[in-house]
Amino acid sequence: MSFKDRYSQFRQWQRQPFDYHDSHDHHGCCNCGAESDNNYCPRCGQKAAYGPITWHSVWQGVMDVWGVGTRSLPYTLWQLLWRPGYLIRDYISGKRQVSFPPVKMLVVMAVLVVLVYGLLGMGFEAEVDEETGKNAVQDFLMGDFYNWMENHIHWAVLVSFSMFIVPVWFLFRSAPRLPRHTLPQGFFVQVFIGVQFLLYMLLVTLVFYLIPSLSRNGDEAAGFMVMVVLPLMLWCDYKQLFGYGWWGTLWRIVASVFLAITVAKLLVYISGTFYGMIARDGSLSVRYVLAFVNHLVLLWVALEAVMLVNTKPWREGVAWPRLLWRPLVAAAALSLTTVVCEQLGIENSMSNIIKSMQTMFLPE
Ligand SMILES: [Zn+2]
Known part of the structure; x- marks a missing residue:
């Protein structure tokens, strides 16, 4: 078989890996005795493939731990390697049988990761502040949060990726292959x-x-994972799932990461405001409120830009004053709040962006 044939066969499998058909032999059910030609008993629901107990049943019984058949955990992971976006689209459009139950799978995988890390003796070396004994990352709030994340890896992954539900819903609303997806699907x-x-x-x-x-x-491995593997992974996933081209998928991913980080920052500032009030340090609260407003306006600017590119109103001949007045007002508000924050020495969106650009692209 030529390479081209193999590749088209692979593409075929990616799109449609499962072939459902009836067994078409007449048999009595081992559980209730009802006669049928189906794969499952129409009276009690037991699988026709389950005969009397044999050595094969022992194997099946043991493998049941991982789920059996099309929805086994190993086969679902295999699909996540080779047809991730298609698998996700199959599942959320109603084909539940193609996958191991996803939330359960997340918990099992997290346990597996912790086990393997323990076996290999590889851990994350959290930078701990010697005086407080807390994680030294960024500020006091994030330090506690990072400590919690390292001890609850499945929840941490779920919380981190949950930040993407709303941005992805917003950016991929009019996707060619999955238009109008809902937040629960997200x-x-x-x-x-x-x-x-x-x-x-x-x-x-x-x-x-x-x-x-x-x-x-x-x-080191985690750094490589986040900087190299994760972007490539998301690029393939969203392309297969939503059906935009390579470029259309790329800019939407970049925008969704940006929106997700801004949303996460907003949550940090909201909790920071309350934390400040609880700690009875009023000045701290005011700083967090100002930083919150600044980031909220940044989110507004970003949403205006995304809506402009996504809906392309200039194609319908909309005049530029009507096209640009809202983005321009948002940009003006952003400049104003940024200048105020700069003057008062408060962390703000622009200084944050410049700082993260520097750490990303300039050698230390
Ligand atoms: Zn039966």
């Missing part, structure tokens, strides 16, 4: 991506462990 999209993230993290970690010249510190 939840399952992120659960699947979370599982896939843990799967790749496991593979990347193993590679880092097996190649001696690479660092065995879990942080």
Whole structure:
């Protein structure tokens, strides 16, 4: 078979891996005795494939731990490697049987990751502040949050990817292959991506462990994972799932990451405001409120820009004053709040963006 044939066969499998058909032999049910030609008994629901107990049943019984047949955990993970976007679309459009139950899968994968990390002796070396004994990352709030995340990896993955539900829903609303997807569907999209993230993290970690010249510190593998593997993974997922082209998928992913980070920051500032009030440090609260307003306006600017590109009103000949007045007002509000924050020495969206650009692209 030529390479081209193999590839088209692979593409065929990616789109439609399961072939459902009746067994078409007349049999009596082993459980209730009802006669039928179906794969499942019409009276009691037991599988026709279950005969009397044999050595094969022992194998089936043991494998039941991982789920059996089309929805087994290993086969679902295999699908997440080779047809992730198609699998997710199958599942959320009603084909539940194609997959192991996704939330359960996330928990099992998290347990597996923790186990493997324990076995390999690879841990994340959290930077702990010597005085307080807390995580030294960023500010006091995030430190507590990171500590919690490292101890509850499945919830951490779910919480992190949950930040993407609303941005992805907003950006991919008019997707060619999955128009008008709902927020509950978006939840399952992120659960699947979370599982896939843990799967790749496991593979990347193993590679880092097996190649001696690479660092065995879990942080290095995690860094490679987030900076290289995760963007490629999302690019393939969303292209297969929503059906935009490579470029249309790319800019929407970048925009969704940006929106998700801004939303997460907003949540941090809201909790920071309350934390400040509880700590009876009024000045702290005011700082968080100002930072919150600044980021809210940044979100507004971003949404205006996305709506402009997504709906393309200039194609319908809309005049430019009507096209641009809202984005321009938003940009003016952003400049104003940024200047105020700068003057008062408060963390603001622009200084944050410049800072993260510097850490990303400039050597230390
Ligand atoms: Zn039966």
